[in-house]
Amino acid sequence: MRRIVAGEGGALAEMFDLHSPLVLGLLFRILGRRSEAEEILQEVFLQVWTQADRYEPERASPRGWILMLARSRALDRLRRRESTRRREEEVAGDAVRFGMVHPVGTERLEEMERRSRISSALGLLSPEQRHCIELAFFEGLTHTQIAERLQAPLGTVKSRILLGMNKLRQALSA
Amino acid sequence: MMPGPESHSPRFAELLPAYALGALDSAELRELEAHLETGCGDCRRQLDLLEGDLEELAASVPPLTPSPETRERVLGAAAAGTVVPFQQPIGPIRPIGLMRSSRWLALAATVLLVMAVWGVWRQARLAGEAEHLRADRDRLAQQVAALDRRLAQTQADNRRLASTLSLITAPGARAVQLAGLGPTPGAVGHTFVNPQARKAIFYAFDLPAPAAGKTYQLWWIAAGRPVSAGTFGVDEHGAARLEVDQVENADQIQAWAVTVEPAGGAPQPTLDAMVLKG
16 A cells, blocks of 8 residues: 555556455445446545555555445445435346356465355344345445335344344454 | 543444444434544444454455456556645745834844744644644554454464364375266365364355255265265355364265255255265
8 A cells, every 4th residue: 555655556556456356346236237336446446546645554454445435435326326226137137247256276265264254254143134234334224224124113223233243243253 | 621531331332333334323423423532442442343344244245357448447547647746836935024214123023023933833833743642642552453453353364274274284184076966067065184183174166055945964975874064055155164073984984975955954865966976
């Protein structure tokens, strides 16, 4: 990140190659449209280029900082859309059409270990807790909006998010 | 005088997870932000941990390769961008006009004025430095907390990786590759067995999710008899990982297999529902 602040284009290229697949995966998960996800991906990395001096290493890893920039921009775009209803069939169609990255060899095992950790943690959540957390994280909905979407009491939604996040915290710190 | 940090209360601890997610509605958001502005260190540390968890949640999505055009556009735009210097040129300092009739008096007044301005400026500068030092101290405290968190996470990851590696690389450890069968020809599996530790670790890739009410079950076959190694499901990418303890007579294992069984597993494998074998 220091090299990016110093204006080294090569460092930006390295950062792009290292993190862009995950960032694009997140943008696509939030937006559900590949073209829009690629557009925001460009904006995110140009923001990294111009605002790398705002990165605070004590607060997050470079990956975490970039992912949160991406999430914030994608949620802004999502909120601007006239219709917030997601088109699930479009998501499924694009996933097949563009194909997922399949790392090979040891990279695949390492990724498997990393994914295993978060998958195990998510597996401890009830489907309702997980759904509420995903609605907040990937769709940017508040407690009230989630309660309206699910036709569930507000207190129930708050409780699901609190218990679910606490379970994640315990599992990821184990 | 600034108010001191409020004591950390269960009420704020309950709001923090939803705050990190961005799910608080306006009233609770204002309430918590007002508390955070008091500089509660407990809340700050808890928030850093929660944000670390959300990074993992964000990173749990399937990665996608960007198009080459996107990469070119990003790097091209970065290369073409011009850095606008922040500093503006400073114009020449205009001399203060002096009264012809009392040049020395005016000069003395000017010197006094300059000294007074310098005094005020110096005081402001010292106050600024003190503010910077306080900010540095707070930043360093946050850095230490974040490093502690990363260290704990890295140690947990290392323990897990070391356990896997020691199992795989121990003398006498064996690797068995399992190939997809029947309806899942593209699936693959890997089993690493450590006879000394009587442990095994199993990975599977590209397996479809089992049908409702069904589960995958891993078996080893020794002396012609199947022994259950446990049941497992797959994640959204069709991958699975299973650690197996108490692998008896590991030297005599002839084969490994995965079958589809009713939820909870079966005492004997259903041979025509075999999906992996090696």
